[in-house]
Amino acid sequence: MSTPTLDAVRKRGALRVAVSRGIRGLSLEGADGRWSGLDTEVARAVAAAALGSAEAVAWMPTDPADRLTRLASGEVDLTVCNVSWTLGREAAQPVLFAGVTCYDGEGFLVRADSGLTTPEDLAGRRVAVQAGTTSAANLASWYGTRGYAVEPVAYTTPGETLAGYAAGECAAYVLDRVALAGERAALADPEAHRILDAAISREPMAAAVRDADPAWFRLCRWVLQLLVAAEHQVDEVGERDKALAQAAETAGVHGPAIGLDRDWAARVLDAVGTYADVYERSLGPATGLAVPRGLNELWTRGGLHYAVPLH
Numbered sequence: 178m179s180t181p182t183l184d185a186v187r188k189r190g191a192l193r194v195a196v197s198r199g200i201r202g203l204s205l206e207g208a209d210g211r212w213s214g215l216d217t218e219v220a221r222a223v224a225a226a227a228l229g230s231a232e233a234v235a236w237m238p239t240d241p242a243d244r245l246t247r248l249a250s251g252e253v254d255l256t257v258c259n260v261s262w263t264l265g266r267e268a269a270q271p272v273l274f275a276g277v278t279c280y281d282g283e284g285f286l287v288r289a290d291s292g293l294t295t296p297e298d299l300a301g302r303r304v305a306v307q308a309g310t311t312s313a314a315n316l317a318s319w320y321g322t323r324g325y326a327v328e329p330v331a332y333t334t335p336g337e338t339l340a341g342y343a344a345g346e347c348a349a350y351v352l353d354r355v356a357l358a359g360e361r362a363a364l365a366d367p368e369a370h371r372i373l374d375a376a377i378s379r380e381p382m383a384a385a386v387r388d389a390d391p392a393w394f395r396l397c398r399w400v401l402q403l404l405v406a407a408e409h410q411v412d413e414v415g416e417r418d419k420a421l422a423q424a425a426e427t428a429g430v431h432g433p434a435i436g437l438d439r440d441w442a443a444r445v446l447d448a449v450g451t452y453a454d455v456y457e458r459s460l461g462p463a464t465g466l467a468v469p470r471g472l473n474e475l476w477t478r479g480g481l482h483y484a485v486p487l488h
Contacts, residue, residue: 180392182254183436186227194220195239195247195256198334201359202460202468203259203279212236214359215459216257219278219384219401222449223255226400226441231448240334242309245270248385255386255397259356261311262383273394274383276401280472280481282376283315284354286342286361289371293348296375300325302348307331307338311378312351319377339363353380358466396435402485403428403442408451409475409484421446428487452482
């Protein structure tokens with residue numbers, strides 16, 4: 178099945194992807210020019226399926242306010258940019274969310290010696306937010322229903338937001354807690370700061386595409402589902418190589434029906450592995466972030482990622 182977006186991507190030879198301007202663990206450009214993080218791994222998986230190479234990606238660093246407008250305008254083919262799936266976003270923009278990449282919730286980064294231990298302790302204080310995110314609305318909703326208020330201070334980019342907080346302009350920095358783990362690690366003395374335990378919102382971060390090309394939506398959705406299903410297959414079979422081969426064969430049969438060949442799933446799993454592999458490389462202990470999987474575990478371990486059948 179042909180898809181206009183897939184045709185354009187193949188003609189161009191690269192998948193154009195909107196990513197953040199730099200959040201460790203999600204999408205961050207290294208000194209060698211290579212991008213890393215969970216969002217970038219998802220993008221590479223799509224590139225491997227569509228173009229045969231996980232490296233055939235044109236990275237498009239994007240401010241939070243422009244994550245979906247650049248997609249809607251046709252400037253990018255895929256947005257994987259720590260953007261939460263909400264009704265308001267799908268209703269207001271010609272986009273569809275192809276699936277959740279990371280379940281999260283907004284939390285607070287504060288100074289360890291501040292004495293602040295709960296969101297309520299921040300009432301009446303200045304809180305740093307990234308412009309174009311749902312943070313200000315979430316703050317108003319959470320505090321307003323409790324008879325409190327905080328003063329959101331908006332900054333254009335993640336770098337400016339972190340710098341404003343680090344300079345003492347605000348008592349806290351509010352952002353998705355997974356993203357905050359990366360922001361904390363970027364500070365000069367990470368141990369002098371802590372992320373509060375409580376979350377004040379639900380933030381299902383997701384991959385987004387334009388709604389005018391349902392075949393491209395289907396392709397991207399099943400690339401993401403493959404990562405989760407393959408992890409479950411490894412758990413079920415026990416033998417990794419055998420399990421991945423089974424998952425690739427089962428999904429590969431349907432390749433021609435979604436605009437791909439029969440080897441698409443094998444390429445994806447060879448390039449990035451399962452969802453567990455992606456999470457471990459991006460947010461696991463070896464990264465220095467050590468973000469527990471929590472809700473991002475498979476449903477069989479108490480998480481929310483459910484393996485949709487590949488047959």
